[in-house]
Amino acid sequence: MPDAPSPLVTIDRHDDGVAVLTLQNPKVNAISSEVLRQIRAAVDALNEHLPGAVVVTGGERIFAAGADITEFSGPDEARVIGGLFLDAFNSLAALPRPTIASISGFALGGGCELALACDFRIASTKAKLGQPEILLGIIPGGGGTQRLARLVGPARAKDLIFSGRQVRAEEAREIGLVDRVVEPDELHEASLAWARELAAGPSAAIALAKAAIDQGLEGSEAAGLDLEQDLFVEVFGTADARIGIESFLEHGPGKADFTGA
Structure with a gap:
């Protein structure tokens, strides 16, 4: 029998009430339709046994690089994939516990939208965030036009979405896109410490x-x-x-x- 494929999304539950949801889709943590299904399944599992708080993270160099463009070929496919994005990210946003996106590297396109679906965002000084879909002649389809505008305001959201530019962590904090910025070697523990503090609350x-x-x-x-x-x-x-x-x-x-x- 061949080995079962490794999961693309994992949950690690800690004794202090914190759960860590990790994307593991080499090489760039592309958010494929299967990753989206597994995110939704992971959120369902968290809802069944609610932790105190959740940290959402990805790779050290790339938090999540966005949608798997190879799956897009026309309007019909876009509607299916867009529906999977909304289902997965809406379920995460609705989780009745604090959620923190821990962003170590690039969070682009769907990766940025995943971070936007969380309550808070903490980033490494090496992180870069953006909605570069316009550079492909398309627009965000996983909540970016709505959650980003509500978070940073419509003018700044339009700037990021119309230009497709990437912003470094410090600028992201200045405009309200991320809440905290720490050094790369501090990110993991800072994320867990924040989550533990929230998990200890009512x-x-x-x-x-x-x-x-x-x-x-x-x-x-x-x-x-x-x-x-x-x-x-x-x-x-x-x-x-x-x-x-x-x-x-x-x-x-x-x-x-x-x-x-």
């Missing part, structure tokens, strides 16, 4: 806060405020709310030991 409350922010941005401010009120009431039914309030009254702020329920 997971139920974080999930409701994430839903309030993300879903609230989809509609009017009034609708978002109504949603916030509903989720504000809901959070008081969680164990962590009771723990947090009792701890505050007895010990002051920042001393609660949350259970995640």
